[in-house]
Amino acid sequence: MERLEIIEALKHLPENVEVETAGVGEAVLRYRPGAGEWAIKEIVGHLRDAAEVWHKRIYTTASLTDPRFPSWDGEASVRDHFYLEADLRHMVDEMREWRMKTIEVLMHTVDWTRLGQHGDIGRRTLKQWAEYMVEHEAGHIESIRALKLAQSARQPA
Secondary structure: OOHHHHHHHHHOHHHHHHHHHOOOOHHHHOOOOOOOOOOHHHHHHHHHHHHHHHHHHHHHHHHOOOOEEOOOOHHHHHHHHOHHHOOHHHHHHHHHHHHHHHHHHHHHOOOOOOEEEEOOOEEEEHHHHHHHHHHHHHHHHHHHHHHHHHHHHHOOO
16 A cells, blocks of 8 residues: 555544444444454444554654564453443544544654564564554454444344
8 A cells, every 4th residue: 555545544444433333223333243252332442442552653663763562452452441331422532533643643754664563463664554554444344344234134124
């Protein structure tokens, strides 16, 4: 992906979440398809948390020489924040705040070849980290769509 394509894709995460959750009832937002699987609200909470974590990583990569990133347990974060009980609008608003900060960093960082290290993923450039974010988020948007579809299939005709 080109730099501006990446920035555009990242910029639209909160909007994409809003589109996918617009008019969706609380029962569908809270539906878990199986044990250990996330509901839509939990996915949104995870995306909110990931927006914060990845902002810090992007900022650090842009600012420091070859920084090391600590591991982050997204599963534990969702569990610990009780996102089934959280306000969806609030989660999306916080996601938007973090994402706008990240976009600002990416827009003003000239050298996208700067490196950062993660113990589980390895060493990647700023561009590769940003591309990873785009792919990660697209997968979760697809999960939201699949959960909505699964719930609509369960509804009586």
